[in-house]
Amino acid sequence: MNAIASHGAAVHVVNCGKTFPDGTQALSPASLDIVAGETLVLLGPSGCGKTTMLRIIAGLETPDAGGRILFDNNDVTATPIEQRHVGMVFQSYALFPNMTVADNIGYGLKIRGVGKAERAARVAEMVALTNIGGLENRRIDQLSGGQRQRVALARAVAVRPRVLLLDEPLTALDASLRDRLRSELNRLLRELGITAIYVTHDQAEAMELGDRIVVMRKGAIAQIGTPREVYFEPQNRFVAEFVGAANIVEGPIAGGRLTLPGGWLGLNDAPDNAAAVAMIRPETIGIVSEGDAFLRGIVESVSFIGDRQRVIVTGAANRSLTVDAPNRINVQAGERVGLSIAPDAIRVLPKED
Ligand code: ATP
Numbered sequence: 001m002n003a004i005a006s007h008g009a010a011v012h013v014v015n016c017g018k019t020f021p022d023g024t025q026a027l028s029p030a031s032l033d034i035v036a037g038e039t040l041v042l043l044g045p046s047g048c049g050k051t052t053m054l055r056i057i058a059g060l061e062t063p064d065a066g067g068r069i070l071f072d073n074n075d076v077t078a079t080p081i082e083q084r085h086v087g088m089v090f091q092s093y094a095l096f097p098n099m100t101v102a103d104n105i106g107y108g109l110k111i112r113g114v115g116k117a118e119r120a121a122r123v124a125e126m127v128a129l130t131n132i133g134g135l136e137n138r139r140i141d142q143l144s145g146g147q148r149q150r151v152a153l154a155r156a157v158a159v160r161p162r163v164l165l166l167d168e169p170l171t172a173l174d175a176s177l178r179d180r181l182r183s184e185l186n187r188l189l190r191e192l193g194i195t196a197i198y199v200t201h202d203q204a205e206a207m208e209l210g211d212r213i214v215v216m217r218k219g220a221i222a223q224i225g226t227p228r229e230v231y232f233e234p235q236n237r238f239v240a241e242f243v244g245a246a247n248i249v250e251g252p253i254a255g256g257r258l259t260l261p262g263g264w265l266g267l268n269d270a271p272d273n274a275a276a277v278a279m280i281r282p283e284t285i286g287i288v289s290e291g292d293a294f295l296r297g298i299v300e301s302v303s304f305i306g307d308r309q310r311v312i313v314t315g316a317a318n319r320s321l322t323v324d325a326p327n328r329i330n331v332q333a334g335e336r337v338g339l340s341i342a343p344d345a346i347r348v349l350p351k352e353d
Pocket residue numbers: 020021022024025026044045046047048049050051052053201
């Protein structure tokens with residue numbers, strides 16, 4: 001057992017909606033059950049209500065009448081933020097620029113009356129945990145962005161919050177640093193066993209960090225599920241297209257076949273439907289020789305994207321399909337190809353969200 005592991009609270013959001021005084025309905029009434037110790041990611045486009053949900057859980061915003069927040073079955077709806085034992089980390093670090101790293105990390109402990117010796121010990125733990133050894137006596141304005149974000153995290157965790165709330169904490173950092181900090185954060189959250197609620201509009205971040213993801217759209221929950229569930233089994237078109245790249249094709253389903261302008265696709269257990277919508281992830285489409293395929297097209301472009309190549313094929317299904325193919329496949333623009341798609345890679349979705 002880790003000495004610094006916190007006891008994370010189970011959080012229940014019950015029927016919480018939010019209409020601001022100017023009449024903006026940021027959040028339709030929604031409920032969420034967050035398991036103690038899990039990392040729940042709120043994912044969605046700008047303005048969908050993620051931050052509002054987070055602020056209601058923190059106690060920075062009051063839900064509309066009828067909404068309640070419970071921490072371990074205690075109703076904290078009327079409890080002010082400083083008594084909820086939450087830690088917060090934002091995109092802007094909100095650190096004290098003239099204070100040292102150590103004083104910033106110890107700040108929350110100091111105002112809670114934790115004695116000097118224990119404070120020093122906990123600051124040292126946090127410094128080790130967040131990999132900022134050697135920077136303890138630097139001022140914040142002498143640190144890089146990544147170092148500042150580590151300090152912000154250390155400060156939030158130092159007080160052993162029951163719930164850690166993170167609002168786009170990595171967004172301000174450059175791509176490679178963001179990737180590195182993302183894996184570090186992942187390790188840290190698991191080590192701490194803390195309940196964490198993490199807001200992001202970045203689906204890769206959501207996938208890596210979330211035990212579960214809440215996909216939000218226009219102030220409502222579009223789907224809740226594990227990263228694999230929202231990726232492979234999206235319940236609607238919005239989730240399919242927001243979480244990863246998706247090919248959406250439309251056509252009638254009859255006798256287990258989805259008929260498309262350039263051919264047909266076999267489906268598993270799909271009932272007949274005169275106007276079906278199906279989703280196919282780019283990496284589940286194989287490029288095969290034309291003669292073998294029920295779906296054919298012409299390669300429009302091939303772009304190398306590092307670990308694979310993105311191939312756009314037109315003509316098949318009367319539209320272009322995006323295919324993520326292994327680099328060893330040799331294809332060129334202008335070439336005629338066949339496409340193979342396994343029946344279980346095709347997900348039939350409701351026509352309207
Ligand atoms: P982003 O990713 O851009 O931060 P978000 O999903 O976190 O977006 P919120 O900040 O929760 O979205 O905002 C949801 C909606 O509520 C937006 O339309 C926003 O303009 C509106 N909103 C937020 N705060 C207020 C406020 N104090 N008064 C009026 N409207 C607000």
